[in-house]
Amino acid sequence: MIDRARVTAQPVALLGPNPTLRMPVEAFDYVAPRSLAEAYAHLGNGRTSLLLAGGTDVIVQLREGRKRCDQLIDLKHIPELMRFGFAPDGTLEVGAAAPLAALYEDAEVLRRVPALVDAASIIGGTAIQSRASLGGNLCNASPAADSSAALMVLGARLLIGSASGTRELPVEELFAGPGVNTLQPSELLVQVRIPPQPPRSGAFYLRFIPRNEMDIAVASAGARLELNATGDRIEGARIALGAVGPTPLMAKAAAEALAGEVPGEEAFARAGELAAGVASPITDMRGSVAQRKRLASVLTVRALRGALQRAREAR
Amino acid sequence: MAATEHPSYKVIGTRPVRPDGVEKVTGKAQYGADVRLPGMIHGKILRSPHAHARVLSIDTSEAEKVPGVMAVVTRADFPVAEDVVQDLGEGAVSVKELSDNVLASDKVLYRGHAVAAVAATSPHIAEEAAGRIRVEYAVLPPVLAVRDAMREDAPLLDEQRVTKEMGGQGSGRPSNVASHLRFAGGDVEAAFAAADEVVEREFTTKMVHQGYIEPQNSTASWNADGTLTIWTSTQGAFVVRSQVAEVLRLPVSQIRVIPMEIGGGFGGKIPIYLDPVAALLSKKSGRPVKIVMSRTDVFEATGPTSGSYIRMKMARKDDRITAVQATLAYEAGAYPGSAVGAGAMTMLSPYNIENFVIDAYDVCVNKPKTSAYRAPGAPAAAFATEQMIDELAKNAKLDPLELRLKNSAHEGTRMVNGAVFPRIGAEETVRAALTSPHYRSPIEGPNRGRGVASGFWFNAGLQSSVVASANSDGTVNLIEGSTDIGGTRASLAMQLAETLGLPFEAVRPTVADTDSISYNDVTGGSRVTFASGLAVYEAGQELRKEMVRRAAKLLGVDEAELVYEDGGVQSTRDATKRLRFSEIAAKAGQTGGPIAGKGAVQARGVGAAFGTHVVDVEVDPETGKVQILRYTAVQDVGTAVHPSYVEGQIQGGVAQGVGWALNEEYYYDESGRLLNASYLDYRMPTALDLPLIETVLVEVPNPGHPYGVRGVGEVPIVPPLAAVANAIAEATGHRFRDLPISPRRIMEETQGLA
Amino acid sequence: MARTYVQATINGVATDFLCEPRQSLLEVLRDELGLTGTKEGCNNGNCGACSVLLNGRLVNACCVLGVEIDGAEVTTIEGIGNPDRLHPLQQAFLEEAALQCGVCTPGFIVSAKALLDKEPHPDEQRVRYWLAGNLCRCTGYDKIVRAVLKAADDMEPARQ
Known part of the structure; x- marks a missing residue:
């Protein structure tokens, strides 16, 4: 039988382009400031700006109409944004636009902050890593971004700059929701600062993806463990989860229970259960709620194992 | 490795560098999207955001005002399509439905359905302008899954459609079920009653895409004399010509299709999508117009293969499979024409099963119109059959390959459609799998399992034609009309070289356009090396005869005393009287003019293809992730003309099958929006997801071809789905009857996740 | 539409062109400069068909803007070997039958070259990892991986 009621559904008049269709990339201007001061001036000129670091997210977002701007500010010609290195106090200072590949190819970074390399070396394929940056990966504010959970357990802080000065904030305070960060339009992320890690500590990051590369995390976990002097007790822990909530999450109760x-x-195992408790995931084409909660637990345990091994190697 | 010796061929069985290779490794080869013409402009297509809606009105006025826009086309610019059915490629197609799929008329039937198009001086301007076209829709509820679409209260895609019943009367009620086929033989009820064991199971598979790396493209030029030239990547230039001729109501003689290099197809580049639109944009703008699909367009709006539902009941008595009852329902997509018939006809073909009833339903849903995908219809059907056999073997404590061997089809076995097999290699592939180093090796370690499965594909013959012309330097130009999708220039040139006794390098193959060679069917059905190979052989024979005639003149002897052998003409009476091919060719002008041979065939003697695969997997019990540890594919390839490319076909089919088994699927939301229309989330296997793929080439020559050639391209995608599922069953103790067997599914099943 | 003047070295040749900021390097190479060996497969960094070297590093040309390459060096497939003198990777792809349709082949060769330039002796797993960003749908990767390993071997005498 033909269901007449259904066939004669009400017309839906659409004025202008349909919002569910991908919008074409609209024309924009490109500026390439040579200094932070110049960049801040562009940010303050009243036009809608987007920042271009590696471009592996923003160029695609512009093309697919998921973002738009009047001007695209290329940060790669600002020397302090492209540099990275260890400060005298042992802090690893990473310019926000420095490419991931340069970072993880650095032997000193690998030796001193291997958990950062865990994350940096799995974001996209090798071609993506030549361009993609920590700053871009963080500011894009994807709940599944690989660098976020790793940096959260490492206690990273962000140096934020604007025409009126600089401020610092813990990396976990950057995220406001899927694709939304807490920066003001006048601000930009200048540097990611990873403090020297506690003695007898180790950190580890991993994700779960259905393929072996080129996927977005279905869920991910980072962990850091500090051992006591004899190595038979945990003194402190940090655990962070990715892709199981609107932002990357710190699993505080799970970490505290390890002390x-x-x-x-x-x-x-107990920490894994507690970590799963903070997960509030969604079901989408990448995974289901139940799967992600379970993975939060499994990955927490695996991250802790990896962290423990590194902590023992550090002793 | 080759399991059998073949006759002493000189060229066939060697591994020369393909003639088009250098162009392709240096980036010089011209694919469809690489076409650049003077004055060329760019087209973009506006697509439906709704899965099911009536198109009430289309207002293009704002788009036309955008600076740089040179033409806008809607369905109103098309000739009125006749509701007639034509054979336009792989099977019959309704011209009305073909036209409606190219550009929607009264209804859009899937998200991404083309509605209008713009041509402008840059692709960006065309895209912006397309976004300004205003379309008024009356949105209708979509129906997305095959079983939902079969319900009596389902939303109807076409209110005029009634089910076509094969040899019977349908209900006459409007339905999304476009057709119902039945194949029956023997007495299933008696066999079920007498069986030792009867198992009944349900299986489902999701819509999946061929995933070729090159998006669809078309460049059209409506010429001043009213003729139309089309440059495109297609599996069949002549089929593009006939489809465009029907849609635009032009004589085929006014259309010239120039096949560019093609970046993969697997069946997906047989239908037309862009060509008539580009043609009309060109007619309106007076410029050549190029349209290239985005990857999202490719996923949303070209032809994937069906999602399916299969219910199957199978009986075993001792070590014989005695009866099968099966129901198959395949998603056709927006218009009828799934490969459910092929699924039904292939699902039991590796076996000799006396009693069977198979019902097959072709069902329309609000998803893109499906098209062929490598052995279309067979993989989903084999997914069911080969798991059933595996389960029966395990229950009876029989080796799953031994059970297959006991029930194997052979010469004289009748298929469910009544056709009787000539000499085939079904048993041989099972035997070779049994004795393979892989199958004889132990599989050890926790969470690991080994699976096996067999598969069958008909292969196709159809029409092919070639022309071979001798050059004065002793080389031969081979003009063919089959687009070369993966090495057929090489496999055809090798057959001509073999026929003429010339070195491979002496044959120069060229794929010609539709004005330059007579008709050729599509590159599909694993038919080119076989059927165009027959045409090549015929052309070679003609050249040999002509060479003998010319040599007789040059040598001043009677033709009757001459024979063609070893790349030249030889007197049977006087060993010193011999002329090489090149010597005769060089003097063609003195002996009667140019020397050419042609071959034009309606190929008969198609050799069917069988394969048996062995796979080892490891499953992570916590995350459900599956790693393929080892894979061996055994296949009867008839004669491996170029063994490297035969192996490559098998390895490629395996990779696609593994992707289908583990992660690939069309993932829709309830409104009919495809949520994973990108390579990021569609998850085809990467280099890191597969091991080296071992191949065992069994050569049971096809008696229907002078060199024993069988098609090899399609059957390798048939066994992997079930082979992987059988391996996972061994590794986990759980049977997975729904594809894909993703980590999520495995976790849900093995850990009881909701 | 405002177009920007850009100067770059492409395949060793000083090159200049005008482009809109929204045009990707891929569009510039193909549409403005006629270098169509670099292919578009997905246009969002997930297939590697547009792999090129930018200042010696492997990138997806679809994820770079044309305006960004001012002053940079770009190597495309057209800058790697030529029909008379093929790069060992190109030769190995031919001999190992590591291509079927061939549309992903330029990307694979550029990507593999970036690997071998950096690491002359990768093992199978390393090759697979490095090439995971390049999709091929025809070959199942078997012959591609073998070709890259063979090319690495073949290049050895040249280095000594």
Whole structure:
């Protein structure tokens, strides 16, 4: 039978382009400031700006109509944004636009902050890593961004600059929701600062993807463990989860429960359960709620194992 | 490795560098999107955001005002399409439905359905202008899954459609079920009653895409004399010509289609999408117009293969499969024409099963119109059959390959459609799998499992023609009309070289346009090396005869005493009287003019293809992730003309099958929006997801071809779905009957996740 | 539409062109400069068909803007070997039958060259990891991986 009621559904008049269709890339201007001061001046000129670091997200977003701008500000000609290195106090200072490949190819970075390399070396394929930056990966504010959870357990802080000065904030305070960060339109991320890691500590990051490369995390976890002097107790821990909430999440209760415990499967399993408790994921083409909650637990345990091994190697 | 010896061929069986290779590794080869013509402008297509809606009005006035816009086309610019059915490629097509799919008329039937098009001086301007076209829709509820679409209260895609019943009366009620076929033989009820064991199961698969790397493209020039030239990447230039001729109601003689290099097709580049639109934009603008699809367009709006539902009941008595009852329902997409018939006809073909009833339903849903995909219809059907056999073997404590061997089809076995097999290699592939180093090796370690499965594909013959012309330097120009999608210039040139006794390098193959060679069917059905090979052989024979005639003149002897052998003409009476091919060719002008041979065939003697695959997997019990540890594909290839490209076809089919088994699927939301229309989320296997793929080439020569050639391209995608599922069943203790067997599915099943 | 003047070295040749800021390097190479060996497969960095070298580093040309390459060096497939003197990778792809349709081939060769320039002796797993950003739908990667490993071997005498 023909269901007449359905066939004669009400017409929906659409004025202008349909919002569900991808919009074409509209024309924009390109500026390439040579200094931070010049960049801040562009940010303050009243036009809608987007920042271009590696471009592997923003160029695609512009092309697919997911973002638009009057001007695209290329940050790659600002020397301090492209540099990275260890400060005298041991802080790893990474210019926000420095390419990931340069970072993870650095032997000193690999030796001193391997958890950062865990994340930096799996964002996209090799061609993406030649361009993509920590700053872009963070500011894009994807809940699944690989660098976020790794930097959160490393205690990274962000140096934010604008025409009126600079400020610092913990990396976890950058994220406001899927694709939304807490920066003001006048601000830009200048530097990611990873403090020297505690003695007898190790950190590890991993994600779960259905393929072996080129996927967005279905879920991810980072962990850092600090051991006591004898190595038989956990002194402190940090755990962060990706892709299981609107932003990357710190799993505080799970981390706190590890303090004072014997490092090993029993404690890790409990931490895994607690970590899953903070997960508030969605179901989409990449995974389901139940799957992601379970993965949060599994990956937490695996991240803790990796962190423990590194902590022991550090002793 | 080759499991059998073939006759002492000189060229066939060697591995020369393909004639088009250098152009392709240096980036010089011209693919469809590489076409650049003087004055050329760019077209973009506006597509439906709705999966199901009536088109009430289209207002293009704002788009026309955009500076740089040179033409806008809607369905109103098309000739009125006749509701007639024509054979335009792989099977019959309604011209009305073909036209409606190219550009929607009264209804849009899937998200991404083309509605209007703009041509402008740059692709960006065309895209902006397309966004300014105002379309008024009356949105209708979509129906997306095959079983939902079969319900009596389902939204109807076409209110005029009634089910075509093969040899019977349908209900006459409007339905999304476009057709119902039945194949039956023997007495299933008696066989079920007498069986030792009967198992009944349900299987589902999701819509998946061929995934060729090159998006569809077309460049058209409506010439001043009223003729139309089209440059495009297609599996069949002549089929593009006939489809465009029907849609635009032009005589085929006014259309010239120039096939560019093609970046993959797997069946997906047989239908037309862009060509008539580019042609009309060119007619209106007076400029050549190029349209290239985006990757999202490719996923949303070209032809993937069907999602399916299969219910199957299978009986075993001792070590014989005695009966099968099966129901198959395949998603056709927006218009009828799924490969469910092929699924039904192939699903039991590796076996000799006496009693069967198979019902097959072709069902329309609000998703893109499906098209062929490598052995169309067969993989989903084999996914069901080969898991059933595996389960019966395990239950009876029989080796799954031994059970297959016991029930294997052979010469004289009748298929469900009544056709009787000539000499085939079904048993041989199972035997070779049984004795393969892979199958004989132990599989050890936790969470690991080994699976096997067999598969069958008919292969096609159809029409091919070639012209071979001798050059004065002793080389031969081979003009063919089959687009070369993966090495057929080489496999055809090798057959001509073999026929003429010349070195491979002496044959120069060229793929010609539709004005330059007579008709050729599509590059599809694994038919080119076989059927165009027959045409090549015929042309070679003609050249040989002509060479003998010319040599007789040059040598001053009677033709009857001459024979063609070893690349020249030889007297049977006087060993010193011999002329090489090149010597005769050089003097063609003195002996009667140019020397050419032609071959034009309606190919008979198609050799069917069988394969048996063995795969080892490891499943992560916590995350459900599957790693392919080892893969061996055994296939009867008839004669491996160029073994490297035969292996390559098999390895490629395996990779696609593994992707289909594990991660690939069209993932829709309830409104009919495809949520993973990108390579990021469609998840085809990468280099890191597969091991080296071992191949075992079994050569059971096809008696229907002078060199024993069988098509090899399609059957390798048939076994992997079930082989992987069978391996996962071994590794996890759980049977997975719904594809894809993604980590999510495995976690849900093995860990009881909701 | 405002167009920007850009100067760059492309395949060793000083080149200049005008482009709109919204045009990608891929569009510039193909539409403005006629270098059509670099292919578009997905236009969002997920298939590697547009792989080129930018200042010696492997990038997807679809994820770079044309205006960004001012002053830079770009190498495309057209800058790697030529029909008379093929790069060992090109020769190995031919001999190993590492291509079928060939549309992904330029990207694979550029990507593999970037690897071998950096690491002359990768093992199979390393080659697979490096090439994971290049999709091929025809070959199942078997012969591609073999060709890259063979090219690495073939290049060895040249280095000594």
